[in-house]
Amino acid sequence: MMTNLSLRFGKLAGFGLPKKNKLARKKSVSVDSENLKAVGADKGIWLHSAPWRYWMVFLVFGLIFLVIGGRLILLGVSSNDYAGYRLPTQGKVAVDRPEMVDRNGVLLATDIRTASLFAEPQKIIDIDEVLEKLAPLFPGLDMKRLEKRLRSKARFAWIKRKLTPAQQARVYALGLPGLSFTDEPQRVYPQGITAPHILGSVNLDNRGGSGIEKFIDRQIAIEGDGTDGHYIRDEGDGRRIITLSVDNRMQYLMRQELLQAKKKYHAIGAAAIVMDIHSGEVLAMSSVPDFDPLKPKQVLQRKRFNRMSRGVFELGSVFKTYTMALGMEVGKASFRSTYDVTGPIQVGPSRIKDFHGPKGWLNLAEIFTHSSNIGCARIADSVGIARQKSFLKKLGVLARLQTEIGDVATPLLPRRWKRVNMMTIAFGHGISVAPLQFVATSAALYNGGFQVRPTFLKVNKRHNPNKTSRRVISARTSEKMRVLMRLNVIKGTGRGTNVKGYDVGGKTGTADKPTRGGYGPDVISSFISIFPAQNPKYIMYVMIDAPKGIAETGGKKYASVNAVPMTASLIRRLSPFLGLQAKEKDALWFDMEQFADMR
Amino acid sequence: MGKAAKTGIAQKTGFQLMNGMLNIVMVIATVIVAVVTYQAKFRARALELEIHVLNQTNRSIRNDLTVLRAEQAYLSRPERIERLARKFLTLTPNEAGRNLTGASLLSGREDMESRRSAMQVLEKMRSRDKARVLEARTEAQKMGIATVLVRPLIARKAVPQQRAVSAAQVMGVTHYSRDRAGDAQSPPKEPLEKLRSRPEVPKPKWTYHGGIGDDD
Numbered sequence: 001m002m003t004n005l006s007l008r009f010g011k012l013a014g015f016g017l018p019k020k021n022k023l024a025r026k027k028s029v030s031v032d033s034e035n036l037k038a039v040g041a042d043k044g045i046w047l048h049s050a051p052w053r054y055w056m057v058f059l060v061f062g063l064i065f066l067v068i069g070g071r072l073i074l075l076g077v078s079s080n081d082y083a084g085y086r087l088p089t090q091g092k093v094a095v096d097r098p099e100m101v102d103r104n105g106v107l108l109a110t111d112i113r114t115a116s117l118f119a120e121p122q123k124i125i126d127i128d129e130v131l132e133k134l135a136p137l138f139p140g141l142d143m144k145r146l147e148k149r150l151r152s153k154a155r156f157a158w159i160k161r162k163l164t165p166a167q168q169a170r171v172y173a174l175g176l177p178g179l180s181f182t183d184e185p186q187r188v189y190p191q192g193i194t195a196p197h198i199l200g201s202v203n204l205d206n207r208g209g210s211g212i213e214k215f216i217d218r219q220i221a222i223e224g225d226g227t228d229g230h231y232i233r234d235e236g237d238g239r240r241i242i243t244l245s246v247d248n249r250m251q252y253l254m255r256q257e258l259l260q261a262k263k264k265y266h267a268i269g270a271a272a273i274v275m276d277i278h279s280g281e282v283l284a285m286s287s288v289p290d291f292d293p294l295k296p297k298q299v300l301q302r303k304r305f306n307r308m309s310r311g312v313f314e315l316g317s318v319f320k321t322y323t324m325a326l327g328m329e330v331g332k333a334s335f336r337s338t339y340d341v342t343g344p345i346q347v348g349p350s351r352i353k354d355f356h357g358p359k360g361w362l363n364l365a366e367i368f369t370h371s372s373n374i375g376c377a378r379i380a381d382s383v384g385i386a387r388q389k390s391f392l393k394k395l396g397v398l399a400r401l402q403t404e405i406g407d408v409a410t411p412l413l414p415r416r417w418k419r420v421n422m423m424t425i426a427f428g429h430g431i432s433v434a435p436l437q438f439v440a441t442s443a444a445l446y447n448g449g450f451q452v453r454p455t456f457l458k459v460n461k462r463h464n465p466n467k468t469s470r471r472v473i474s475a476r477t478s479e480k481m482r483v484l485m486r487l488n489v490i491k492g493t494g495r496g497t498n499v500k501g502y503d504v505g506g507k508t509g510t511a512d513k514p515t516r517g518g519y520g521p522d523v524i525s526s527f528i529s530i531f532p533a534q535n536p537k538y539i540m541y542v543m544i545d546a547p548k549g550i551a552e553t554g555g556k557k558y559a560s561v562n563a564v565p566m567t568a569s570l571i572r573r574l575s576p577f578l579g580l581q582a583k584e585k586d587a588l589w590f591d592m593e594q595f596a597d598m599r
Numbered sequence: 600m601g602k603a604a605k606t607g608i609a610q611k612t613g614f615q616l617m618n619g620m621l622n623i624v625m626v627i628a629t630v631i632v633a634v635v636t637y638q639a640k641f642r643a644r645a646l647e648l649e650i651h652v653l654n655q656t657n658r659s660i661r662n663d664l665t666v667l668r669a670e671q672a673y674l675s676r677p678e679r680i681e682r683l684a685r686k687f688l689t690l691t692p693n694e695a696g697r698n699l700t701g702a703s704l705l706s707g708r709e710d711m712e713s714r715r716s717a718m719q720v721l722e723k724m725r726s727r728d729k730a731r732v733l734e735a736r737t738e739a740q741k742m743g744i745a746t747v748l749v750r751p752l753i754a755r756k757a758v759p760q761q762r763a764v765s766a767a768q769v770m771g772v773t774h775y776s777r778d779r780a781g782d783a784q785s786p787p788k789e790p791l792e793k794l795r796s797r798p799e800v801p802k803p804k805w806t807y808h809g810g811i812g813d814d815d
Contacts, residue, residue: 106672107669107671107672108672110665110672112665113662190669190670190672190673191672191676192673192676192678194676194677194678248677249677252677252678
């Protein structure tokens, strides 16, 4: 039956087989008769007498149809893989850029759809009417320019981009032909101006220009959980989010404090950062003056640059922390070492002086708490140029640092690292580093000795840039550094930051600002702090750019009268958000006896 | 040869019969298949339309959600909360030593534990307020002053929305309206009557900073 059917199809297909078949039958019978008789298949004689070409054609076409049919079935069954191709979505997807949220899930940036009004001049019936009716709706619109464009031969002309829904409704109500709307995404920052330098900004076409916005552009198409360097997470309901490490509340408070300080000290700028000392997460970072991301003109203004990462400064005495660690790490200095700080050091044409503090012989802790330039120069001198350089290199002070918000400004190093450079670098002059890099590399001095990479994205199980961080200094040196920092807050220049119950440790820094051919009257005053000092969780750095002496500070502009109270105020206001419980009493966790006779 | 021809004829008649039946069967089969195919096609088309409509709805709902989320974030931004708190509450700025679990409620943080403790704090505050209000009311009644304003606060059976509005009234906010919500720094750019006549669409006013859209 099957064979008959096949033959039947052969006939239907119109191969003209019957005629040929007769001939073929004779032929094949004559050739194969013996064989056939042996089989005894006289019913299947048609089958066996068909020419091989016929079967070949049948087979080939059959195969082709089988392949096509199979493919069709596959396409139909696995609808998931091909759904997108079958029914492409019309227009754009609702949200083009991922949302940014802070570490607690608070929305920092999102896209909303706005309507943009355009005209097709050739379809407009009465241009005068259009102009007349649109004018009261958009008071700021240049009507002459619009008229020129509408009367031109152009096929398309923007009238106004990114309208409010109310404006859109009013244009609809006019019922003018030739005017249409198109959907455009508009980036909004609902928290207002809290972290513009971190978030960055977008241009009119919604492309990232700086900060995390620019970082997003590089990974916008790919989703991931941070394991393979992709941080945009798909929430499953059409939301794509990227979680930042910052806490919006702290960010807001910090910015407020900075604005107040800038005003109070008549400074040209101020900046601060709080970083997790182990994970490298930046919990808050702010630099004022900053910009409104929705005002493109502000974004590019020079004075609004990010002082934390985009500028390098001679940071001054805060650099002495490096020198202390260096001396102790190489075994040249200990708490018992003493240095002669009686007179200035003359190195070639340069003279290294102390402006305040006692003279004579000072021990290591005294050099730190009195912030003696001469003492630090002597420590560096005892260690040597090569070891100082390699120590700073190991910490990561000399190389360019990269972060998610862009490259940190490259450090400015002396062209030739001579003895005088070594000595000035020991107290933070003759080398310019971005504050962010200083903070990030300093973390290792206090956290037990491990290098920290700063990150602006929330650290989790999968994304942890410091999971495999390497040791750069010994745990012993790190512990001694914590003692020095705490000591400086109890007895030294950082006394004002001794917020009760938080065990703060820190170091002041007042650096002369270089001007053309020397140093000018302005200073950079800053304070680096860790808390709680016994087992640090956070590292904070505060910087004021060119503060003036005011009545409250007795006309002085040292860090101890401006950066120090500012740090104290920041610790007071931020600590509730840092999950730190103030202790009833600051217990001394190291042997204070050894510093009993300190000057 | 002859024998073969004979059997051929006999078979042929058999085939003819079979052919006839086969034709009928196949015509019927063709018709059935055609009907089924067309039906499937129309069904598919209807489904595609449905998908399209659903996608469209989905998209617009997502857009609305995005706008609402942005609006929520905008209304709970720290700057505004601080301003409102200074105006209506007798709280002082954060200080060291104060454990701020309740504050996470304001930040919209999804942390059950802190939310629970915040709710407890609120509950405590509420019961204390209730006592205070009762006290004030009796005091006022003694002095012969009607206590219309404080009454809604203790009417626990009122629906929460009403309570919120009354609370706002007690605090001196007469219009519990999104457009005006105490936003002194950036008053609505359009006159009030224009706002009133606007269609029912969320108005994300923080988007529009001056003539950003003036460029082409």
